[in-house]
Amino acid sequence: MELICPAGTPAALRAAVDAGADAVYCGFRDETNARNFPGLNFSRAEMAEGVAYAHARGAKVLVAINTFPRAGQLGLWHGAVDDAVAAGADALILADVGLIAYAAECHPAQRLHVSVQAAAANPDAIAFYVEAFGVKRVVLPRVLSVPEIAAITRAAACETEVFVFGGLCVMAEGRCSLSSHATGQSPNMHGVCSPASHVSYRDDGNTLVSRLGDFTINKFAKGEPAAYPTLCKGRFRTGIGAGYIFEEPVSLDAAEMLPGLKKAGVTALKIEGRQRGRAYIASVVASFRAALAALEAGRPITGAGLTAMTEGQTTTVGAYRKTWR
Amino acid sequence: MPSEQPARRTAGHEEAAADMPGRVPLVVQLALRPLPLLPLQPILAATLKAVLANHPGIFERLGPHAGKRFGLAPTDLPLAFLLESLPRRPRITAVRTLPARLDVTIRGSIAALIGLVDGGYDGDALFFSRDLVVEGDMEAVVALRNAIDDAQIDLVREGCGSLGPLAAPAERLLRSLLPRPVTDPGAMPWN
Amino acid sequence: MELTLGPVLFNWQADDWRDFYFRIADDAPVETVVIGEVVCSKRMPFLARHLPAVAERLAAAGKTVIFGSLALVALERERRQMEELAKSEDLTVEANDVSALRHLAGRPHAIGPFVNIYNEATAAFFASRGARRMCLPPELPAASVAAIAAGVPDVTVEVFAFGRVPLAISARCYHARLHKLTKDNCRFVCEKDPDGLAVETLDNEPFLTVNGVQTLSHTVMNLVGDIDLLRSAGVGALRLSPQCCDMVAVARLFRDVIDGRREAGEAEAALAEVYPGAVFANGFVHAESGVRRVGA
Numbered sequence: 164m165e166l167i168c169p170a171g172t173p174a175a176l177r178a179a180v181d182a183g184a185d186a187v188y189c190g191f192r193d194e195t196n197a198r199n200f201p202g203l204n205f206s207r208a209e210m211a212e213g214v215a216y217a218h219a220r221g222a223k224v225l226v227a228i229n230t231f232p233r234a235g236q237l238g239l240w241h242g243a244v245d246d247a248v249a250a251g252a253d254a255l256i257l258a259d260v261g262l263i264a265y266a267a268e269c270h271p272a273q274r275l276h277v278s279v280q281a282a283a284a285n286p287d288a289i290a291f292y293v294e295a296f297g298v299k300r301v302v303l304p305r306v307l308s309v310p311e312i313a314a315i316t317r318a319a320a321c322e323t324e325v326f327v328f329g330g331l332c333v334m335a336e337g338r339c340s341l342s343s344h345a346t347g348q349s350p351n352m353h354g355v356c357s358p359a360s361h362v363s364y365r366d367d368g369n370t371l372v373s374r375l376g377d378f379t380i381n382k383f384a385k386g387e388p389a390a391y392p393t394l395c396k397g398r399f400r401t402g403i404g405a406g407y408i409f410e411e412p413v414s415l416d417a418a419e420m421l422p423g424l425k426k427a428g429v430t431a432l433k434i435e436g437r438q439r440g441r442a443y444i445a446s447v448v449a450s451f452r453a454a455l456a457a458l459e460a461g462r463p464i465t466g467a468g469l470t471a472m473t474e475g476q477t478t479t480v481g482a483y484r485k486t487w488r
Numbered sequence: 489m490p491s492e493q494p495a496r497r498t499a500g501h502e503e504a505a506a507d508m509p510g511r512v513p514l515v516v517q518l519a520l521r522p523l524p525l526l527p528l529q530p531i532l533a534a535t536l537k538a539v540l541a542n543h544p545g546i547f548e549r550l551g552p553h554a555g556k557r558f559g560l561a562p563t564d565l566p567l568a569f570l571l572e573s574l575p576r577r578p579r580i581t582a583v584r585t586l587p588a589r590l591d592v593t594i595r596g597s598i599a600a601l602i603g604l605v606d607g608g609y610d611g612d613a614l615f616f617s618r619d620l621v622v623e624g625d626m627e628a629v630v631a632l633r634n635a636i637d638d639a640q641i642d643l644v645r646e647g648c649g650s651l652g653p654l655a656a657p658a659e660r661l662l663r664s665l666l667p668r669p670v671t672d673p674g675a676m677p678w679n
Numbered sequence: 680m681e682l683t684l685g686p687v688l689f690n691w692q693a694d695d696w697r698d699f700y701f702r703i704a705d706d707a708p709v710e711t712v713v714i715g716e717v718v719c720s721k722r723m724p725f726l727a728r729h730l731p732a733v734a735e736r737l738a739a740a741g742k743t744v745i746f747g748s749l750a751l752v753a754l755e756r757e758r759r760q761m762e763e764l765a766k767s768e769d770l771t772v773e774a775n776d777v778s779a780l781r782h783l784a785g786r787p788h789a790i791g792p793f794v795n796i797y798n799e800a801t802a803a804f805f806a807s808r809g810a811r812r813m814c815l816p817p818e819l820p821a822a823s824v825a826a827i828a829a830g831v832p833d834v835t836v837e838v839f840a841f842g843r844v845p846l847a848i849s850a851r852c853y854h855a856r857l858h859k860l861t862k863d864n865c866r867f868v869c870e871k872d873p874d875g876l877a878v879e880t881l882d883n884e885p886f887l888t889v890n891g892v893q894t895l896s897h898t899v900m901n902l903v904g905d906i907d908l909l910r911s912a913g914v915g916a917l918r919l920s921p922q923c924c925d926m927v928a929v930a931r932l933f934r935d936v937i938d939g940r941r942e943a944g945e946a947e948a949a950l951a952e953v954y955p956g957a958v959f960a961n962g963f964v965h966a967e968s969g970v971r972r973v974g975a
Contacts, residue, residue, distance in 0.1 A: 235826035285778050340816070399880060
């Protein structure tokens with residue numbers, strides 16, 4: 164199985180390649196990609212340099228252009244596709260049907276992957292993209308159990324890629340407007356979820372209060388692990404009970420599921436976190452490289468030991484085990 | 489909340505301690521308290537100059553946030569730093585207390601703050617573990633974090649570079665006081 | 680400009696559900712009605728026994744009847760149900776997932792608000808495969824709606840104009856989770872909240888609404904004051920999403936404003952009486968936070 168690693172900056176790309184990534188995914192520094200965060204991502208020149216660095220060391224570069232182009236302003240997204248192809252990208256990761264159609268028509272030789280943002284959660288959805296555009300791989304949503312992943316992979320007419328570590332979307336990806344409801348900025352349109360521009364923290368020495376836009380998302384007692392105020396991982400109140408009604412601020416760590424994912428026929432394993440620093444990338448990639456080596460050698464896989472890197476300082480195998488639901 | 493808890497791991501005390509930065513020992517904190525700040529200033533200026541010379545692209549990544557004022561407050565030292573990210577001539581100043589009306593204030597142990605700059609620690613991880621407290625313009629914080637993470641600054645080397653013949657011993661001394669960057673999650677804890 | 684009544688998103692008692700549509704058939708000035716369970720496949724069997732009678736009654740009243748497909752298709756059973764529906768050539772189907780579009784290609788169909796159509800290129804691609812109606816994602820601003828409508832002149836472009844806004848869908852059931860139940864053994868607890876379960880912040884600000892696997896806004900989308908804007912954007916139909924209020928009255932008020940018989944401000948005040956406690960919002964269409972109310 165290939166190990167697909169995130170890179171938000173050229174330094175992170177080099178760290179991922181050096182730590183043993185089979186492929187690195189990254190995006191341009193604008194709203195064409197779903198990690199459109201301040202100070203992050205690649206200029207055109209940096210992308211070309213990154214591709215050269217990776218290729219020289221036998222690694223691939225996958226360029227994510229996985230937001231949904233703004234109506235009437237398709238040029239920015241078409242330009243990103245053209246420039247990624249020109250930079251020598253090994254594959255483009257796309258979500259919007261219109262943009263996939265453009266890439267398939269204008270760059271028929273370019274390998275195309277369906278982004279997790281396209282929410283292709285079953286074999287018919289995957290077949291839609293394969294039949295219409297000849298895509299070679301689909302990144303599966305983080306809402307499936309391992310048996311479901313196996314069934315989909317068996318029925319799929321292309322390769323599958325699944326997330327094994329990092330931030331966990333509890334809502335179907337690419338189909339969530341919680342962020343734009345509260346802030347006007349959405350993953351689909353602006354490439355951000357719960358954006359930093361709308362985040363505030365107040366720490367009075369005892370309680371840390373996190374807010375997004377006009378809404379309190381969480382309150383942390385002194386010493387309690389904190390979390391970014393991502394809407395779906397906040398504490399809320401209902402008539403039935405209060406707390407983390409959608410999901411705790413946990414991160415996905417599916418290291419222990421690697422044997423099952425291999426058996427399921429999954430082609431590639433993806434690590435989330437283009438917004439994270441070099442320290443995270445180097446640790447996580449090295450850890451999964453070791454886990455994969457253990458898997459190949461038939462040794463038991465110990466946990467990735469990365470809990471301290473994670474939000475809420477807690478990890479879960481998420482939906483991969485069905486009790487999550 | 490759900491009756492069936494999915495399998496999950498929570499950072500135990502030891503694990504968190506292994507991965508997280510230490511604090512300056514109290515005896516050192518007390519020793520530093522009476523020292524004047526003035527001699528620090530040329531070292532800070534030289535460090536910044538070296539960083540800018542070695543990483544000319546750093547302020548480009550800040551984009552619209554260049555020019556904002558960041559306060560860096562080590563919680564285990566009796567001083568703080570004011571970073572003014574003016575595009576042409578950025579400044580860093582040592583102060584006893586941070587001025588009011590900053591764009592951003594970042595508090596944490598000096599080890600955490602240095603680890604953040606030289607990439608030894610992941611900023612998000614420090615925040616999640618409450619080792620860093622961040623207040624103010626979060627977009628500017630994220631931009632600064634990403635800019636310095638990409639720049640791959642070796643703060644200790646670049647800071648000591650201005651000390652001439654003392655550079656090498658100073659670097660050795662500082663490194664012995666600071667935690668090793670955590671790149672291997674299984675690394676031994678520093679203490 | 681037409682009116683469409685969207686599918687009931689909440690878990691209503693089957694008899695209430697049937698009676699609701701019978702009244703819509705008899706009294707509501709809407710041209711099109713979308714029926715069927717689109718949120719949770721576990722609710723489908725309860726509605727199935729009333730579905731033929733409801734479809735018949737609506738059709739007899741002159742309404743165009745469209746069958747909505749499930750928004751999140753994951754289980755094999757769900758996939759078979761979706762395929763069966765999509766391949767029923769005598770029905771008009773509204774696809775709420777691209778997997779349904781695979782089976783609908785080549786014959787006229789509708790696309791619901793759960794399929795991502797954010798621009799004219801995507802709309803044109805779907806139109807070329809037979810989509811005749813498209814209800815756009817609720818978060819789209821008017822400028823995007825206008826560019827899409829201009830790009831597909833033969834398609835009836837619809838926008839979500841009334842009701843709590845569907846914001847997210849998940850494989851996890853939040854109703855079951857709150858009641859400490861598993862999704863597979865949920866005891867259909869979502870039926871206790873026919874207008875959704877209110878979610879507040881820790882500071883007691885109303886925020887969201889939970890409906891099983893779906894999360895909606897607490898605010899109620901109300902575009903009655905934006906009808907001129909939408910008409911000039913090329914919108915051909917407004918979607919009214921059923922809530923626990925008099926939806927016939929809601930439809931009449933929208934109809935009156937569309938036909939110029941009533942001022943928007945007056946209709947808005949009347950809607951507040953029809954749906955007491957509703958907090959109206961229209962931020963999305965004005966490119967603002969969905970929770971905002973612009974120009975009231």
